[in-house]
Amino acid sequence: MSDRYDGGGTVAKIVKRLYFGAVNQRNALTLTLNFFVNFSPILLWLIIFKNAGAIPIEVRPKIHSKAAFLLDIYLFGDLWNELLFQYNNDRYRMATFVTSFAFAVVCLVLIPVAIWYFIYYVKKVKYNVIEWYDHIFHFSSRSNPKRLRVLVVPFLLPLVAFLLLNFEHTFAVQTNENFQKWKDILAWFSYVILHLTAPILTAVYLYVFHPPGTVKCFALALGLQNLMGVCTHLLLPMAPPWFVHLYGINDVEHVNYTQKGYAAGLTRVDSHLGTHLNNAGFHLSPIVFGAVPSLHSAMAVQCFLFLVTRSTTLKNRFTAQTAHGLDAAKSPEDLELASVDGTSQEVDQESLVSSTVERENDGEVISYLKYYHQDPSLTNRWYFTIFNKAILPRFLGTGFIILQWWATMYLDHHYRFDLFIGVLYALFMHILINNLILQPRVLTRWIQIRTGQEPDTKNEGRTLGMRVFENTRFEWFFDPLA
Numbered sequence: 001m002s003d004r005y006d007g008g009g010t011v012a013k014i015v016k017r018l019y020f021g022a023v024n025q026r027n028a029l030t031l032t033l034n035f036f037v038n039f040s041p042i043l044l045w046l047i048i049f050k051n052a053g054a055i056p057i058e059v060r061p062k063i064h065s066k067a068a069f070l071l072d073i074y075l076f077g078d079l080w081n082e083l084l085f086q087y088n089n090d091r092y093r094m095a096t097f098v099t100s101f102a103f104a105v106v107c108l109v110l111i112p113v114a115i116w117y118f119i120y121y122v123k124k125v126k127y128n129v130i131e132w133y134d135h136i137f138h139f140s141s142r143s144n145p146k147r148l149r150v151l152v153v154p155f156l157l158p159l160v161a162f163l164l165l166n167f168e169h170t171f172a173v174q175t176n177e178n179f180q181k182w183k184d185i186l187a188w189f190s191y192v193i194l195h196l197t198a199p200i201l202t203a204v205y206l207y208v209f210h211p212p213g214t215v216k217c218f219a220l221a222l223g224l225q226n227l228m229g230v231c232t233h234l235l236l237p238m239a240p241p242w243f244v245h246l247y248g249i250n251d252v253e254h255v256n257y258t259q260k261g262y263a264a265g266l267t268r269v270d271s272h273l274g275t276h277l278n279n280a281g282f283h284l285s286p287i288v289f290g291a292v293p294s295l296h297s298a299m300a301v302q303c304f305l306f307l308v309t310r311s312t313t314l315k316n317r318f319t320a321q322t323a324h325g326l327d328a329a330k331s332p333e334d335l336e337l338a339s340v341d342g343t344s345q346e347v348d349q350e351s352l353v354s355s356t357v358e359r360e361n362d363g364e365v366i367s368y369l370k371y372y373h374q375d376p377s378l379t380n381r382w383y384f385t386i387f388n389k390a391i392l393p394r395f396l397g398t399g400f401i402i403l404q405w406w407a408t409m410y411l412d413h414h415y416r417f418d419l420f421i422g423v424l425y426a427l428f429m430h431i432l433i434n435n436l437i438l439q440p441r442v443l444t445r446w447i448q449i450r451t452g453q454e455p456d457t458k459n460e461g462r463t464l465g466m467r468v469f470e471n472t473r474f475e476w477f478f479d480p481l482a
Helices: 011-023 028-038 040-050 067-076 082-087 093-122 148-169 181-209 214-235 241-247 266-273 277-283 295-310 317-324 382-388 391-410 416-450 464-468
Strands: 355-361 364-370
Touching (some): 011 028, 011 464, 028 040, 067 082, 067 093, 067 148, 067 241, 082 093, 093 148, 148 391, 148 416, 181 214, 181 295, 181 391, 181 464, 214 295, 295 416, 364 416, 382 391, 391 416
Antiparallel strands (some): 355 364
């Protein structure tokens, strides 16, 4: 792993680097075991979901076929005039906009802002309670409670979701005029393909670019939220919108556990593609009345949260500091260098492998342990800007949520209420895992290693990408502290 990669090596050399970078002082058996342990909540959720049909009908709870419909109407507003269609009466339609406005103001604005104000102005907490190290990964100074980011994530995130869901709802109206072949295919691609691949791609991104243990936290948050979701489906079964649109709000004949699933808008995709895959798959669904929460929404939001919070916005900081001088009284050449094992060494700008780099943070000087030589002629190139500012992961994470919410409503699989509850499940589990594991155990230890406070005996100061590209010009690219 110490030989310099020249960019034109053989496939075998690349595979070797990938393998040893992935196992990182482990073997294939322990790596596989570690994978199954980390992803066990997700596997357990899949097992419960697939075997839900084996639960005896006589012990299952009552199905609430009207609940999701009414909660959607009165918490989000009757934009589609559904009350008239289902009850042949729309005299309460204006009332739904009043209740929706009251819900948004009281529950999504006043209460979250009051909690934010209590934490940062009454208790005078001086750091970001969600992102303990945002001054290292995102800002050049300590967290300021007046920053918009600190208020939006997580306090106003439900409000943003509420507004976006209502906006997208207008483009998902269930009319023949709105149904188009290209929309059907796009919605299918998001609802089916991206639903399966986006969490995997997010996990790969976290594994390659972020501290060891980050992807474990993502897997835990994803798995535990889905376990909560499937338990809610079993304990509080509610009907999806396609059921109400197909049979009517007052139907009782089909409100039972023998009712078959329905692909709803995906049936149009089967017609376009000349297949029966979607119809057959949903026809055999083990949980037909599992509308609330929408796990499609919860999974998309969990991907978004990890992509937005973990993607650092301070990349390429070292070369910028080197160019302008780290301190008025101390130049880069005057810095005492420290190797990975903590022993001192002489300065060698040509063959520098590890060094301490200091930056001032509200009067506090933080020394980071660098593992490589960062070449400004490469890292300062204009096309790295999109990566240095974390534009790409944030754009993809936000775009995925927007597309997934629209696709789910357009295909008539979930109400706005279902999607919103999915947001709350994801946010709750993200905050829980973040504060119990990610911040105190993963990031704290990693920062201690990178600041030389703890020895790096297991090469855990490097991300997977850093290990694979060790001693190359591109190692810096995979370092969150680069």
